[in-house]
Amino acid sequence: MASLCSCALGSSHRMMHTCGMPEAGPRHGPNYRAGILRRSAATAIQVRASSARTGPDLGSFLGAGLSRLQTMMTPAPPGFPLGPGGDCALRLLSDPLAFLTDVARDHGPVVGLTLAGSRVVLVSDPAAARDVLQDRSDTWVKSGTAFFPGSSLTGDGLLVSDGATWRRQRQLCTPAFRAAAVAAYAGSMARCTLRTLRELDAAVAAAGDDGAALDLYPALNRLTLDIALEALFGSALEGERAAGVTAAIQEAFDQFSARVALPLPEYLPTPGNAALARAVERLDEAVYGLIARRREYLAAEPAPPRPCLLDAMLSARAQEGDGPPAAMGDRALRDELMTLMVAGQETSAIALGWTCAQLAAHPHAQEVVAAEAIAAARHHISDSAAAPPAPGLAAAPLPRATEAALEAMRLHPPAYMVGRCAARDADLAQYRLPRGTTVLLATYLLHRDPAVWRAGRGSEAEAHTNMNAGTGGAALPPQGHGRPAAFVPGRWAEALCAAGSATALLSDQGAAGSYVPFGAGPRVCIGTGFAMLEVPLVLSMLLARFRLEPEGGARPPAARARITLRPEEVRVRLHRRADGPGVTEI
Known part of the structure; x- marks a missing residue:
């Protein structure tokens, strides 16, 4: 989980929170079920009506368009950073990564732009990024960020809310993401991964000796959705109910993604917006039903055998004014x-x-991760006292897999740009920005800055040696290994060992002061610990069973830079490892 959607979901409007605890009643019978359905449907209708009332109208949309046209015709205010002439929106949309790289090379790390009629500042300077994300996070807020209309899919959640609303919601959600709470989800992550491995195992068996050639990304996408749903809802989501909610979520996701190329505000009457509204309506009914059922269940079973994130959020309380601590509505x-x-x-x-994709293209690094995974799986399976009631790797430390994930996110951060808006007139670097200016932090450029991720203090071969040796080798910081654009997982070995965990390493803008795949400061992604448990675990379970070869060449796939920076596809050929554990042993 991350700040990846912070730009895409940056809200231009705010919605009112509604509270309401369903009345208690017997947990069985048709009256109970009918009551839940009535309450969940009524809540969903209330939310949609509230959204419709508070959303801007067509006149506001046209007024904003005229304001942007006026901006294009007037010079930038005094003290605004210089940059390329003209409106750069089409250049950015046509090839975002090339545009970011070219603009920073030609104009420096703080650049003034005009994008679709809005004045924007592009930032790739670590000190300026720290100012925005950490030092003055109350000045640089989510509300008002240009280009990114809010979505009824996510409403007013942590990614887009500001001020008192954000502080209260963060306080209520934090207990569910503390280290001890997150560690409890390792078993469910492993169980979901085993189901995916069995499907891949069947594909490899059917393909024969040549291995199975496939695009791995759809399987990973389905797997992470399964993990998210099980962690969020646990035993509340089983059987036919699980299938229905999964279908509703997938439909809403598909409609939301379809709007990426032209992210028009949802109140405009377009066919795509109408389809998204229908999908969100069905999803709302399912989710509100789950919330109502879980409230009823917890009233009778305060200590469920398989607690989930929803349980933690239902039980959390936060102070609000002079009244007693209150729960989330x-x-x-x-x-x-x-x-x-x-x-x-x-x-x-x-x-x-x-x-x-990177490990398939770098077989030496892949074998280092696989060797760690195989050894850990065998150790935790053979030691019955240490083995948890879930697959063995769920209890294993996995530093080599963690290093590979950190390096992949350095080169291809899912949130390659993060947006903020100046809540008041403010200085940034040596420039003066007026209130309402959007600042785009180019994570992609921060992670590849030659001045930070410099060459000359360690070769790629040395970095791989350090990776193989664990904590041995020269004590080089992450930025001291190899070329900035090279995939060198070993650059993280020393820093990860010194920090003790990936979550600690990622604090304070990372070990190099220029690494922010999950954001930084007060608004650092609340799910950082969850993601840094999930990704190395899934990766290790996959590589303990299969060897990956790049299909169609050794180069990593093309990047698809839209809301997020995802690979176009992950074409690989899967082979079973002769020395690896069986699926049931991982």
């Missing part, structure tokens, strides 16, 4: 659940996709 719960599904599921799938 159904509306707030719904928005946070949708935000976690959208952000968490895709972030993990993208990170896994890029890591698998």
Whole structure:
């Protein structure tokens, strides 16, 4: 989970939270079920009506368009950073990564732009990024960020809310993502992964000695959705109910993704917006029903045998004014659940996709990760006292897999741009930006800056040696290994060992002060620990069973830079490892 959707979901409007606890009643019989359906449907209707009332109208949309046209015809204010002339929106849309790279090379790390009639500042300077993300996060806010209209899919969740609303929701959600709570989900992550491995195993068996040639990304995408749903809803989502919710989520995701090429506000009467509204309506009814059922269940079973994230959020309380601590209402719960599904599921799938693609193209690094995974699986299976009631790798430390994931996210951060808006007139670097200016932090450029990720202090071969040796070798920082654009997982070995965990390493903009795949500061992604448990675990289970070869050439896949930076596809050939454990032993 990450700040990957922070730009895409940057809200231009805010919705009111609604509270309401369903009345208690017997947990069986037709009256109970009918009551839940009535309450969940009524809540969904109330939310949609509230959204319709608070959303801007067509006149506001046209007024904003005229304002942007006026901006294009007037010079930039004094003190605004210089940049390329003209409106750059088409150049950015046609090839985002090339545009970012060219603009920073030609104009420096803080650049003034005009994009679709809005004045924007593109930032790839670590000190300026720290100012925006950490030092003055109250000045640089989500509300008002240009180009990224809000979505009814995620509502007013943590990614897009600001101020008191954000602080209260963050306080209520934090207990569910503390280290001890996250570690409890390792077993469910492993169980979901085993189901995917069995499907891949069948494909490899059917393909014969040549291995199975396939695009791995769809399988990873389905897997991370399964993990997100099980972590969020646990035993509340089983059987036919699980199939129905999964179908509703997939439909809503598909409609949301279809709007990426032209992200028009959802209140405009377009066919795509109408399809998204229908999908969100069906999803709302399913999710509100789950919330109502879980409230009833927890009233009778305060300590469920398989707690989930929804349980933690239902039981959390936060101070609000002078009154007693209060729980989240159904509306707030719904928005946070949708935000976690959208952000968490895709972030993990993208990170896994890029890591698998890079390891397929770098067989030495792949074998290092696989050897660690195989050894860990055998150790935890053979030690019955240490083995958890889930697959063995769920309990294993996996530093080599973690290093590979960190390096893949350095080269291809899922959130390659993060947006903020100036809540007041403010200085940034040596420039003066007026209130309402959008700042785009180019994570992609920060992660590849030659001044930070410099060459000359260690070769790629040395970095691989350090990776193989664990904590041995020269004590080089992550930025001291190899070329900035090279995939060198070993550059992270020393820093990861010193930090003790990936979550600690990622604090304070990373070990190099220029590494922010999950954001930084007060708004660092709440699911960082979850993602850094999930991605290395899934990767290790996959590589303990299969060897990956690149299909159609050794180069990693092309990047698809839209809302997120995902691979176009992950074409690989899967082979069973002769020395690897069986699927049931991982």
